[in-house]
Amino acid sequence: MNLDAKIPSGPLEEKWSKHKGDIKLVNPTNKRKHTVLVVGTGLAGASAAASLAELGYKVQVFCIQDSPRRAHSIAAQGGINAAKNYPNDGDSVYRLFYDTVKGGDFRSREANVYRLAQMSPNIIDQCVAQGVPFAREYSGELANRSFGGTQVSRTFYARGQTGQQLLLGAYQALMRQVDAGKVQVFDRREMLDLVLVDGKARGIICRNLTTGAIERYAGDSVLLATGGYGRVFFLSTNAFNSNATAIWRAHKKGAAFANPCFTQIHPTCIPVSGDHQSKLTLMSESLRNDGRVWVPKDPVDRKKDPSTIPDDKRDYFLERKYPSFGNLVPRDVASRNAKEACDKGLGVGASGLAVYLDFKDAITRDGHKVISDKYGNLFDMYEKITDESPWKVPMRIFPAVHYTMGGLWVDYNLMSNIPGLHVLGEANFSDHGANRLGASALMQGLCDGYFVIPYTLGHYIASTTLSKVDTQHPAFAEAEAGVRASIDRLVATGKKGQKTALEIYRELGHVMWEHVGMARNEKGLKSAVDMIRKLREEFKENLRIPADTDGINKNLEVAGRVEDFLQLGELMAKDALIREESCGGHFREEYQTPEGEALRNDDKFCHVAAWEWKGENQEEVRHVEPLAFENIHLAQRSYK
Amino acid sequence: MMTLNLEIWRQKNSQDSGRFATYQLSGITPDMSFLEMLDLLNEQLIKKGEAPVEFDSDCREGICGSCGLVINGQAHGKEMATTTCELYMRHFQDGDTIVIEPWRAKAFPVLRDLCVDRTAFDRIIAAGGYTSAKSGPHPDGNAILISKPVADSAMESATCIGCGACVAACPNASASLFTAAKISQLAVLPQGQVERGRRVFRMVRQMDAEGFGNCTNIGECRAACPKEISIDNIATMKREYAAALLRGDES
Ligand SMILES: Cc1cc2nc3c(=O)[nH]c(=O)nc-3n(C[C@H](O)[C@H](O)[C@H](O)COP(=O)(O)OP(=O)(O)OC[C@H]3O[C@@H](n4cnc5c(N)ncnc54)[C@H](O)[C@@H]3O)c2cc1C
Ligand code: FES
Numbered sequence: 001m002n003l004d005a006k007i008p009s010g011p012l013e014e015k016w017s018k019h020k021g022d023i024k025l026v027n028p029t030n031k032r033k034h035t036v037l038v039v040g041t042g043l044a045g046a047s048a049a050a051s052l053a054e055l056g057y058k059v060q061v062f063c064i065q066d067s068p069r070r071a072h073s074i075a076a077q078g079g080i081n082a083a084k085n086y087p088n089d090g091d092s093v094y095r096l097f098y099d100t101v102k103g104g105d106f107r108s109r110e111a112n113v114y115r116l117a118q119m120s121p122n123i124i125d126q127c128v129a130q131g132v133p134f135a136r137e138y139s140g141e142l143a144n145r146s147f148g149g150t151q152v153s154r155t156f157y158a159r160g161q162t163g164q165q166l167l168l169g170a171y172q173a174l175m176r177q178v179d180a181g182k183v184q185v186f187d188r189r190e191m192l193d194l195v196l197v198d199g200k201a202r203g204i205i206c207r208n209l210t211t212g213a214i215e216r217y218a219g220d221s222v223l224l225a226t227g228g229y230g231r232v233f234f235l236s237t238n239a240f241n242s243n244a245t246a247i248w249r250a251h252k253k254g255a256a257f258a259n260p261c262f263t264q265i266h267p268t269c270i271p272v273s274g275d276h277q278s279k280l281t282l283m284s285e286s287l288r289n290d291g292r293v294w295v296p297k298d299p300v301d302r303k304k305d306p307s308t309i310p311d312d313k314r315d316y317f318l319e320r321k322y323p324s325f326g327n328l329v330p331r332d333v334a335s336r337n338a339k340e341a342c343d344k345g346l347g348v349g350a351s352g353l354a355v356y357l358d359f360k361d362a363i364t365r366d367g368h369k370v371i372s373d374k375y376g377n378l379f380d381m382y383e384k385i386t387d388e389s390p391w392k393v394p395m396r397i398f399p400a401v402h403y404t405m406g407g408l409w410v411d412y413n414l415m416s417n418i419p420g421l422h423v424l425g426e427a428n429f430s431d432h433g434a435n436r437l438g439a440s441a442l443m444q445g446l447c448d449g450y451f452v453i454p455y456t457l458g459h460y461i462a463s464t465t466l467s468k469v470d471t472q473h474p475a476f477a478e479a480e481a482g483v484r485a486s487i488d489r490l491v492a493t494g495k496k497g498q499k500t501a502l503e504i505y506r507e508l509g510h511v512m513w514e515h516v517g518m519a520r521n522e523k524g525l526k527s528a529v530d531m532i533r534k535l536r537e538e539f540k541e542n543l544r545i546p547a548d549t550d551g552i553n554k555n556l557e558v559a560g561r562v563e564d565f566l567q568l569g570e571l572m573a574k575d576a577l578i579r580e581e582s583c584g585g586h587f588r589e590e591y592q593t594p595e596g597e598a599l600r601n602d603d604k605f606c607h608v609a610a611w612e613w614k615g616e617n618q619e620e621v622r623h624v625e626p627l628a629f630e631n632i633h634l635a636q637r638s639y640k
Numbered sequence: 641m642m643t644l645n646l647e648i649w650r651q652k653n654s655q656d657s658g659r660f661a662t663y664q665l666s667g668i669t670p671d672m673s674f675l676e677m678l679d680l681l682n683e684q685l686i687k688k689g690e691a692p693v694e695f696d697s698d699c700r701e702g703i704c705g706s707c708g709l710v711i712n713g714q715a716h717g718k719e720m721a722t723t724t725c726e727l728y729m730r731h732f733q734d735g736d737t738i739v740i741e742p743w744r745a746k747a748f749p750v751l752r753d754l755c756v757d758r759t760a761f762d763r764i765i766a767a768g769g770y771t772s773a774k775s776g777p778h779p780d781g782n783a784i785l786i787s788k789p790v791a792d793s794a795m796e797s798a799t800c801i802g803c804g805a806c807v808a809a810c811p812n813a814s815a816s817l818f819t820a821a822k823i824s825q826l827a828v829l830p831q832g833q834v835e836r837g838r839r840v841f842r843m844v845r846q847m848d849a850e851g852f853g854n855c856t857n858i859g860e861c862r863a864a865c866p867k868e869i870s871i872d873n874i875a876t877m878k879r880e881y882a883a884a885l886l887r888g889d890e891s
Contacts, residue, residue: 051775066696066755067762069802070704086782121780128781129773131831133794140785158795164703165798172770179766187759210751239698273671278679279700381701384726387671450775500686502679546686551653552694552752555686 001256001612003625006411007111012631016115019412020455024462031056034461035219037204039191039246041068043163043442044425045225046170047449053177055454060217061174062189062206064241064557069171072227072239073445076163077284077378079145079155080442082120087144091152093117100440101632103149103330104405104433105584105600107259107608110631111412112430116440119447124156126450130169134158145374146289147438149330149639155439160284160377166442170449189215190557192486193479194222194250194421201250201421202469205479207487209557212550214480214487216471220461221420223453224250225445228404228426230263232565232572233517234509236401237269237282243561244568247408247427255416256610256623258409258429260568261576264436264585265518266402267293267334268395270385271354275506280400281385283357284378285438288327290362290371291395293318293334295346295355302348306356306394317341325639332435332585332598333639335399339518340596342398349396358394399518403441405432405585406575409610409625413456414448417610419464422457424448429608434584487549490559494545501559504539508532508562508569516573521589525577529570536566571611571620578622581605593636602634642668642734646681648693649741654749654757660739670730674717675700675707677729678740695754702726702866705801708808709754710741715805715864723803723866743804745813747851758804760850761818767846768839769822771831784830797825799867809864812853817861819847820877821869827880837889840880845891 008019026034034057038049041063053059063071085091096117101108124142128134134156135143144153158165177183188209195203195218203218229244230236251257268283294314296302301309317337319326327334338355341347348354363371368391372379379390386396407429414422414430425445432440515528539562545555582591582598583605591599600606608625643666651658665681672680675697682692698706702723709724711717717727732738740754748756786794798821806817823840826832832839855874862871884891 047775054774065698065704065706066758067705067802069762069765070698070706072699072704074704074801075699075701084781122777124781125778126773126775128784129771129778129831131771131794131826131829133791133798133825133829134781135795136786136788136791138788140787141782158798161703161799164801165795168798172765173773173775175762175766176770176772178762179768185762187762239704240700241698274669276669276672276676276680278673278676281701380721381726384702384722384728387728387730454775498687500683502683544686546691548691552755554694555682555692 001610001623002417003256003409003610003623004411005109005625006413007109008412012110012114015111016118023455023459026458026462028056032058034058035060036221036223036457037217037219038062038223038225039204040071040225040227040425040427041171041174042071042073042225042227042425043167043170043445044449045223046071046167046174047446048223048225048424048453049183050170050173050177051450051454052457053182059177059183060186060219061183062186062191064188064190064209066187068174068185068187069168071167072242073163073167075239076442077160077282078147078286079157079162079439080123080166081147081154081439082124082156082443083117083154084121084124086142087153089152091154095152096120096154098632099150100431100437101433102637103437104435105598105637106433106606106629106634107583107627108431108433109627110629116431116444116447119451120443122451123443123446127166127169130173132158132165132169145286146328148285148288148328148334149437157286160375163442166446170446191246192249192483192560194253195475195479196253196418197469197473197475198467200419203471203476205483210552212553214483216476216480218469218471218476220466221422221457223422223424224408224427225424225449226427228407229568230401230404232508232569233401233512234506235272235277235280235513237266237280240279243564245561245564247423248564248568250408250418250421252613253418254613255418255421256409256612257406257571258608258610259406259575260572260611261516261579261586262405262434262584263401264331264403264405265335265399266331267338267399268357268397269400270382271349271351271396271398281381282402283382283395283397285331287357287375287378290374291327291357291359292316292361293327293355293357295341295348299345302346302352322639329639330435330437332587335518336587338399354396354398356394357397359390360394363391403436405429405434405436409608413459414452415456415460420460422453424453434586490543490545490556491547491549493541493543494559495547497542497544499538499542500544501555501562504535504543505558505562508535508565511535512569516569516576519587519589520576522577525573528573532566532570532573539563539566575609575611579605579609606634641666642729642732644668644732645737647737647739650693650753651750653752658750668729670728672729673700673725674727674729675725693754694752697725700725703801705803708743708803708805710743710808712739715743715808716866721866721868743808745807747813747815748804748807761802761804761815763850764815764819764843764846765822768835768842771826772835773831786830790828794825794829796870797821797873800869801867803866805864805866806861807852809860810853811858811860812856814855815847815850815852816855816874816877817865817869817871819843820873823880824873824876827876836880837884837887838891840877840884841889841891844881
């Protein structure tokens with residue numbers, strides 16, 4: 001397998017501009033002749049589709065929801081990073097680059113991360129021009145706040161709804177192109193296979209989720225911007241329909257899957273309340289700017305009213321252990337420490353699986369109005385779910401699955417190892433290494449879509465001979481037949497079995513959380529592989545789903561996604577098993593420092609693991625892309 | 641644990657005329673969300689070999705605008721500032737009867753059960769709900785200062801989630817609150833000035849073309865809006881329209 005990252009030569013600072021100078025262009029009249037299929041309308045997909053249409057390409061976009069505006073990006077709360085250095089607090093492109101590489105525990109590509117940091121200021125300018133109502137100071141200037149893993153304030157935000165505002169900006173740009181006749185939107189569609197012709201990505205097969213029809217779409221390149229696969233854990237902060245199906249089916253067609261085990265567990269989520277629960281709700285990381293994390297020092301205080309516990313009986317464990325970053329340590333560190341406190345029996349709430357996030361001091365210091373302006377909607381959301389007001393009692397929070405750093409392998413041009421298959425946003429593996437810093441996913445999604453793909457897609461089209469292909473090509477018939485057969489199989493078992501797709505999905509999630517979650521070890525990972533295989537058997541024989549295939553049937557959709565998660569989950573466990581080190585969000589209990597921090601093994605694992613599909617019931621093959629650190633010295637991460 | 645009587649609208653597709661079906665559901669706990677309660681019902685229906693009740697949802701935390709049910713005659717139920725997915729069963733009592741219907745409006749045809757087609761909203765945005773800023777270099781974000789009150793007011797309007805509750809609640813099935821929120825957001829921001837008149841003309845025309853009714857200042861939209869979008873936006877839209885006419889802006 002060819003894993004050439006195609007990193008341009010030359011000094012880090014000049015790589016992207018040099019590359020832009022070297023790559024081929026498509027002239028404006030020719031762009032019209034090329035169709036690009038964009039799957040996904042989150043920040044990455046919507047920004048890419050709008051930008052490509054503006055350039056003149058014919059674009060077709062696809063999403064599961066009934067409108068492109070509802071993609072999961074809409075739920076992002078806290079903010080978006082950019083190295084603007086407006087607060088004059090020492091930020092720079094280099095510092096954002098450095099923080100991201102370090103935050104990712106040295107498992108990302110320097111060149112990609114540097115480009116991301118370089119483009120970050122343009123993203124803010126772009127969004128401002130679109131009318132995104134970012135928070136402002138009284139001076140009229142853009143406001144900033146801090147996020148974890150950094151010592152500067154570089155996060156731009158729109159209250160607690162940053163993702164919503166950025167996505168609406170991109171969606172509106174997309175709809176402008178719809179009006180101009182350059183983009184066609186296919187909502188309520190689910191991509192179920194990738195079509196290859198002469199080894200190149202030339203089309204997709206979708207199910208029309210309203211009518212059940214199986215549809216074919218052909219183009220000159222396919223862009224997957226289908227988001228992350230955190231829902232493999234069933235309970236996560238991701239939207240209910242977030243899934244891995246598009247990337248997993250592309251993987252089965254030959255696209256390498258990189259670092260599948262790199263999962264981010266977010267420290268501040270509302271704890272699980274019962275078996276009925278269908279998703280978890282995040283409380284934005286921005287809350288750690290003003291909220292203080294603590295547990296009682298003495299287990300007997302666990303069930304006491306927190307307001308009666310005096311300060312000297314509280315352990316503000318993050319402030320104590322990490323004095324220079326305090327409550328703003330990176331997510332993996334904060335999550336592991338919360339788990340540790342609960343493992344020691346100090347967890348609060350009914351289940352004992354929660355720690356406090358307390359705003360009392362901030363409210364006393366800044367007053368109700370200031371705190372309400374910053375976090376009002378998050379406080380409301382918390383109260384709606386838990387029936388408790390953070391104005392009166394500290395929030396109770398616990399870590400939950402939030403983001404997946406792994407994804408389809410891409411080169412510097414965001415192209416997978418399948419020519420013509422580009423992967424953007426959370427769906428690719430590229431920029432965050434083993435742990436993503438807060439407010440950097442929005443930055444990456446928009447950077448990929450607004451500023452990278454418009455160049456690199458042109459290069460692909462200009463430098464490739466693309467034969468004329470339409471949906472009558474036999475490759476489409478073959479892919480369609482495969483999709484039909486797999487749906488028929490599901491429906492046939494689904495009439496006889498006993499367990500619903502949601503029941504099996506929950507069981508898978510439980511296995512993943514227990515054994516492939518926050519702390520992993522060899523024994524647990526091996527047992528996870530066995531358990532997942534058993535669940536897969538059960539799914540094949542004992543699934544029950546509604547049989548209707550010619551209309552809306554959301555349980556059939558879920559079943560297809562669960563089928564893919566049942567394979568991906570196993571690959572995640574295997575990837576975690578083979579990576580005998582701890583790095584970022586991947587914490588192997590066998591590999592830790594005496595203080596309990598992640599212990600990397602750079603001699604053996606300073607690389608990207610990229611997995612190759614070999615067929616049903618065959619072992620996948622692990623390939624390696626070595627990572628070279630030429631600008632940042634490989635060091636043990638420290639946030640003390 | 642509660643037991644509830646559910647009267648749910650069932651409709652096979654947009655051609656079907658539809659009817660209510662009654663279900664009794666037990667095992668409901670107060671900390672279940674309304675949608676999780678429906679999940680529970682569906683699990684039972686599937687096991688019995690019956691068709692589950694189809695409804696839209698995604699984020700399940702009140703931001704994507706996918707969910708939307710008329711609950712006991714009120715869009716998103718009777719709690720203020722709450723989407724259906726944020727509604728918890730603690731607001732209901734054991735033995736209650738709950739009537740659950742889809743959004744009802746000519747411009748939102750029912751696709752199945754509780755799922756409706758809201759693409760009319762997308763077409764209203766396509767008609768003008770944007771600034772025509774291309775992807776590429778733009779002036780520095782701080783080059784144009786925007787006072788905090790203006791930014792805050794734009795944000796107030798921009799928080800609309802496009803769920804359609806305003807249409808469902810309005811006796812005229814008007815989409816004015818939705819349309820006006822976008823028009824107001826862009827009308828107060830400096831970035832929105834250039835296309836101000838054209839935008840309001842085109843969006844209003846599209847709104848009418850989609851078959852939404854007229855606004856007669858009843859105010860049900862604001863009461864049902866989970867994001868509490870102010871009705872002042874509608875006044876702004878009307879003012880913007882009149883001003884654009886007076887200026888003789890190009891439509
Ligand atoms: C609650 C929450 C809060 C967050 N807050 C922040 C934050 O403050 N800052 C930050 O930087 N990041 C944040 N993140 C992370 C960030 O929101 C996501 O990583 C990012 O939005 C992903 O964008 P995307 O464009 O890659 O994909 P998504 O927004 O997930 O979009 C995926 C798209 O693909 C479509 N799709 C998927 N599969 C298929 C298929 N098979 N066929 C057709 N279409 C398909 C979907 O319909 C959707 O349109 C947050 C995440 C969560 C869960
Ligand atoms: S499901 Fe997203 S708003 Fe209710």
